[in-house]
Structures are given as C-alpha cells and as structure tokens.
Amino acid sequence: MQSFGKGKRISAGTFVAIVVSIAIAVLLLSVLRWCWRSRKKEETINDGNDITNVESLQFNFSIVIAATNNFSDDNKIGQGGFGCVYKGILSNGQEIAVKRLSRSSRQGAEEFKNEAVLVAKLQHRNLVRLLGFCLEGEEKILIYEFVPNKSLDYLLFDPDGSECLDWPTRYKIIVGIARGLLYLHEDSQLRIIHRDLKASNILLDGNMDPKISDFGMARIFCVDQNQANTNRVVGTFGYMSPEYVMRGQFSVKSDVYSFGVLLLEIITGKKNNSFYRAESAEYLLSFAWRNWKEGKALELLDPILREFYSRDEVMRCIHIGLLCVQDNVARRPTMETVVLMLSSYSVTLEVPQPPAFLGYRKMEPKKPTREIEEQSTESDRSTSRSLAGSINDVTITELDPR
Numbered sequence: 001m002q003s004f005g006k007g008k009r010i011s012a013g014t015f016v017a018i019v020v021s022i023a024i025a026v027l028l029l030s031v032l033r034w035c036w037r038s039r040k041k042e043e044t045i046n047d048g049n050d051i052t053n054v055e056s057l058q059f060n061f062s063i064v065i066a067a068t069n070n071f072s073d074d075n076k077i078g079q080g081g082f083g084c085v086y087k088g089i090l091s092n093g094q095e096i097a098v099k100r101l102s103r104s105s106r107q108g109a110e111e112f113k114n115e116a117v118l119v120a121k122l123q124h125r126n127l128v129r130l131l132g133f134c135l136e137g138e139e140k141i142l143i144y145e146f147v148p149n150k151s152l153d154y155l156l157f158d159p160d161g162s163e164c165l166d167w168p169t170r171y172k173i174i175v176g177i178a179r180g181l182l183y184l185h186e187d188s189q190l191r192i193i194h195r196d197l198k199a200s201n202i203l204l205d206g207n208m209d210p211k212i213s214d215f216g217m218a219r220i221f222c223v224d225q226n227q228a229n230t231n232r233v234v235g236t237f238g239y240m241s242p243e244y245v246m247r248g249q250f251s252v253k254s255d256v257y258s259f260g261v262l263l264l265e266i267i268t269g270k271k272n273n274s275f276y277r278a279e280s281a282e283y284l285l286s287f288a289w290r291n292w293k294e295g296k297a298l299e300l301l302d303p304i305l306r307e308f309y310s311r312d313e314v315m316r317c318i319h320i321g322l323l324c325v326q327d328n329v330a331r332r333p334t335m336e337t338v339v340l341m342l343s344s345y346s347v348t349l350e351v352p353q354p355p356a357f358l359g360y361r362k363m364e365p366k367k368p369t370r371e372i373e374e375q376s377t378e379s380d381r382s383t384s385r386s387l388a389g390s391i392n393d394v395t396i397t398e399l400d401p402r
C-alpha cells in the first residue's frame with residue numbers, strides 16, 4: 001500500500017517534470033524561431049512585395065502642394081545643397097519630408113524617375129525611406145518618410161541636446177549607422193557610396209534609432225556634364241578622407257573614413273569640421289590619436305556622460321574609430337568588418353596606424369572651403385554610373401577630369 005502510494009507519487013513527480021521540460025523546450029524553440037524569423041525579415045525587408053513600378057511611386061503635384069501648404073516657409077525644415085526640405089502632411093494624416101530639388105539639375109525626367117525608383121528600393125531600418133517622387137514642369141521633388149527627432153548634429157553639439165544622448169543611446173546610434181552603411185555598400189542591389197556621411201545626415205526616430213539620409217543623391221541629382229565645375233568634390237570638410245579631398249578619389253573606404261570621424265564625434269561630443277580654417281584644425285583626430293597613444297583614450301569621452309558608460313564598449317568604439325580614419329586606405333576596415341567588430345568581442349582588433357591628419361594642412365584644397373561645405377553636387381554622369389557597378393575596395397573613380 002505504502003510503496004504503491006510512494007511509487008505513484010514519484011511517477012506523478014516525474015510526469016510533471018517531463019511535461020514542464022517539454023513545455024520549456026517548445027517555448028524555447030518558438031522563441032528561437034521567432035528571433036530567426038524577425039532577423040531574416042530585417043535582412044530582406046519587402047523582398048516579397050516589390051514596389052518598383054513608377055506609377056505607385058509618383059505623387060501628384062497638387063498633393064505635394066496641399067501637403068506642404070504650397071511650400072510655405074513655416075513648413076521648411078532644412079536646406080541643403082540639393083534643395084530645401086519641407087515637412088508635409090498627407091490627407092490621410094501621414095507625415096512626410098519633401099525635398100524640392102534646386103533647379104540646377106538638368107537631368108531628364110525619365111532618368112530622374114529611374115534613379116528615384118532604384119533608390120526607393122533601398123530599404124533598411126537605418127536608412128530614411130524614399131516614398132516617392134514628383135515631377136511637374138521643371139520641378140523635381142523627392143518624398144521621404146518623416147523622421148520625428150532632429151538630426152544627430154543638432155543633439156550632439158548642443159549642450160541641452162547631448163543630455164538625452166546617454167551612452168547606450170550613443171552606442172545604439174553607432175551600431176545603427178554602421179549597419180545602414182553596410183547595407184548601402186554591400187547588401188543592397190545597388191552598391192552605393194554615400195560620399196557625404198556626417199552628423200547632420202543622421203536623423204533620429206522616436207526611439208532614437210539612427211537613419212541615414214541623403215544617400216543615392218549622386219545618382220538622383222545629376223548635373224549637366226558640360227557645366228564648368230564638374231571636378232568639384234561632393235562632401236563636407238572634416239568628414240572627407242584625404243585621398244578624396246586631394247585627388248577626388250572615392251571608394252567605400254572614403255565612407256569608412258567619414259564613419260570613423262562621425263564615431264569619434266559621437267564619443268567626444270565635439271564637432272570638428274574646420275580642418276582647413278582653424279589653427280587647431282586637426283583637433284579631433286590628433287586629439288584622439290594622442291590620447292590613445294598615451295593610454296588615456298577614455299579622456300576622449302564626452303564629460304557629460306560622467307561615469308555612466310561601459311568602459312569596454314567605449315574603448316572598442318574608439319579603437320574602431322581610429323582604424324577607420326587611418327591614412328592608409330587599404331588598412332581601413334570595410335563596413336562589414338566594422339559591424340562584425342561591433343557585434344562580437346571575439347574579433348581581435350588590429351593596432352591602428354596614425355590617422356590621416358598628418359601633413360593635412362600643407363596641401364591646398366582644390367576648391368575654396370565654402371563651396372564644398374555647401375554640398376556642391378556637381379559630379380559627372382559616368383562617375384555616378386560607375387558607383388552602381390563594380391565598387392569594391394580597390395575600385396577608385398577619378399572625379400577630376402582636369
């Protein structure tokens with residue numbers, strides 16, 4: 001009797017244990033599967049429902065006029081070299097950002113459409129999404145998703161703004177930019193070199209997730225090749241790699257350089273794009289390099305962060321930043337390697353070589369600083385064509401036909 005009862009109790013216990021472990025196993029499996037799926041989804045967003053036809057992307061001009069209050073100054077949210085940007089609200093309540101390209105673009109309507117359709121296909125959570133375009137007479141307009149928070153420079157270089165950029169947020173922003181750039185370089189069907197990556201081209205959404213803007217502009221905003229200044233460099237001083245500034249050569253590695261500068265800016269909270277003007281021009285990179293060499297890398301960190309940061313993450317980011325701004329183009333990592341280095345601590349990092357600031361000021365830029373800061377956009381057609389083609393580490397396109 002007693003032993004029977006005991007046996008029954010044991011088997012009941014075993015039974016419960018089995019049921020519980022099966023339940024746990026099933027739960028674990030479904031969680032794993034869900035993770036795998038959402039990851040997969042993230043990698044191949046919208047591959048299934050291809051929205052490539054021109055009609056679905058073309059907005060009626062009257063809709064754009066209505067959304068932006070006829071491009072009223074009140075709706076204006078930015079002004080770049082490519083034209084003004086307006087905030088708009090569609091009749092269904094959706095917020096949009098409307099970029100009205102300046103008229104100096106002589107690109108034909110068909111070509112503009114084709115390029116816009118191609119760029120609209122680039123979809124990644126860390127890229128500002130192009131929703132469509134509008135053509136009306138001379139007007140060429142691009143319509144983007146509206147990203148609620150301001151651009152990164154606004155927060156980073158403003159004492160009040162940088163308060164809301166704690167270390168986890170900054171780290172998330174760094175990783176997000178790296179992923180977005182990797183997608184442009186490697187994962188999208190078009191291989192795009194951004195050419196003007198900088199803090200003001202990083203927009204932040206409501207979750208403070210970064211979204212890269214202004215990519216693909218070399219394709220969309222094509223200027224007549226017969227215009228005088230086809231050798232002007234597109235980009236912003238301070239972020240442009242030396243080989244790009246001096247010789248007009250660009251490759252994915254010039255984007256990597258800009259990423260390195262941006263990364264160091266995010267860590268230090270210091271802007272420095274005054275490479276040619278100020279006496280202290282080489283400030284950011286030499287400051288970073290000097291402190292790194294002296295084993296005081298943590299001094300780079302924005303003092304506003306005080307003690308609230310992960311030492312390992314900060315050190316690794318600084319290390320990666322220095323690898324990206326190395327003078328030797330071949331030694332700079334690809335974005336694929338950068339993303340890998342950020343996500344896995346088992347990847348050992350090389351010792352960085354000096355960055356590209358040395359001897360920088362001895363040479364003259366080929367055009368006055370101001371022109372380039374205004375994001376001059378002239379580039380020739382064949383150049384932007386070759387962007388789409390065989391870009392890899394070694395392909396370097398000569399911009400300067402002189």
Ligand SMILES: *[C@@H]1O[C@H](CO)[C@@H](O)[C@H](O)[C@H]1NC(C)=O
Nearest residue numbers: 055058059060061062063064
């Ligand atoms: C654009 O809107 C106007 C006015 O509402 C309309 O007459 C025209 O047919 C529309 N064009 C297209 C292409 O939908």
Ligand SMILES: *[C@@H]1O[C@H](CO)[C@@H](O)[C@H](O)[C@H]1NC(C)=O
Nearest residue numbers: 061062065066069070071072
């Ligand atoms: C929009 O503004 C332009 C000039 O600023 C004007 O010519 C045009 O009539 C306006 N359109 C509408 C629909 O108000």
Ligand SMILES: *[C@@H]1O[C@H](CO)[C@@H](O)[C@H](O)[C@H]1NC(C)=O
Nearest residue numbers: 148149150164205206207208
């Ligand atoms: C940015 O987003 C955060 C989080 O949603 C929010 O608290 C903050 O007010 C936003 N900042 C701006 C400038 O919109």
Ligand SMILES: CC(=O)N[C@H]1CO[C@H](CO)[C@@H](O)[C@@H]1O
Nearest residue numbers: 270271272273274280283284
């Ligand atoms: C815009 C900006 O922050 N520029 C800085 C560049 O570096 C010098 C060096 O000390 C700083 O004084 C500037 O403020």
